[in-house]
Amino acid sequence: MERLPPLNAIKAFEVAARAGSFTLAATELGVSSAAVSQQIRNLETWFGKQLFVRSGNRITLTDAGHAIYPQTARALGDIAAIGQRMLEGGLRTRLVVSVPFSLAELWLAPKLAELLDAFPQMAIDVRVEDDPVDLMRQNIDLRISYGDYHYPGLKLVRLVHDDVLPVCAPEFWHRHGNGDPGLADLHESLFIHTNWGPNYASHPTWADWFAASGGSRSPDPSHGRRVGLSSLAITSARLGLGIALGQRVMARADLEAGRLIALSSVSVRLGHPYCAFMPPAKADRADVAGLVELLTKAAPATCGQVGAPR
Known part of the structure; x- marks a missing residue:
């Protein structure tokens, strides 16, 4: 040897x-x-x-x-995969997906439902956790992360470079919009602000959105509603708690169903794309490749828009 x-x-x-x-x-x-x-x-x-x-x-x-x-990294991943196969013996394939908190419910879960149409007998293990995670040690088949820099040496697929746009519940807009499609004169208490936490500095803010739409307003987060997850911002807007800068891929189902409306066509891109990381030995598995394909499907055009900003 x-x-x-x-x-x-x-x-x-x-x-x-x-x-x-x-x-x-x-x-x-x-x-x-x-x-x-x-x-x-x-x-x-x-x-x-x-x-x-x-x-x-x-x-x-x-x-x-x-x-x-x-x-x-590949060699250790291969060894971990061999060990898992030996431990599981003839058990059916189990797809282990690791995902950040914000993406689990509104983006990943609907995609997994589509995947199960193709693999109805599949066992799925969804682990909701922050970066970094040890894919080899924890036998994770696929990790979804914000940014392409977390896991050098693993197979990387860029899934979607999302953007944010102002969304709210139709009933909320009927109460507070006063027939005006613009946001410049709304009270600051009506804005929902997403706090991404201390590890991120590239996320767009309401000041960024107003600048992109040609304005100079910068709503004060201390006067509005603040939430700690981008998915919670979408949920809060759907429940009529205010206007959120909602991520398009997360708001998709609510926009299509009319539970949310987009108040503008102007959007601001996130600082980084969402990416999938996989041990190279697992990347070609049918279930892993199938999920990656579903996650790379582009989000549809904005639904339920009520007008351009002023």
Whole structure:
């Protein structure tokens, strides 16, 4: 047998490269940061190459590190898949999908319903969690993420680059719109603001939307309704709590059914696309490929629009 690099060190390298931190890698592996650092030094000695540039608590891959990372990630994914197949024996295929909180109910669930039409006997495990996740260790077949930068070395498919537009319930607009299709003069308490959390800085705001529509208004979030999930913004608007900057792919069903109306054709694109990440060994499975195909279907044109902004 050909000489193999130390496998524990390979695992420590893969986790550290993916997490971007020895400390985070140590937490995931259940060991100390010093142990991870030692494993990396062992691997660097074995290869005769420096794999990371260390700057305080920060690490970045060197050219040599970038060269070996994709193969190590694939190899560990293949090993995890073999282990899972052996443990499950002859059990039917189970599709394991990991998804952020906002996408689970309004976007992913309807797509899974379509997938089950083609695979009616499929077992599905949906895990709702924030980035980062360990696809190999947790035997995840497909991870949906905001942005294309979370999981280097895995197969990447860009699903949709979504946009936001102002939406509300028809009854709400009848009460507060006063027959005016514009939003410039509405009271600030009627706007729903989405707080994406401290990890994101590229999400569009109401100020961005007014700028895109040719205005200069910047509604104050402290005077309106604030929610912590983009899906909750859609739900709040549907329930008549205000006007939300709703993501088009999430608002699709409500717009088509007339539960929401779009108040403008002007939209603002999100800073990053939604992407699917898969271990290369699983990407060609029929159920995984089928779900990716469903998720890449473009959203329809806006429904229920009542007029252009002013």
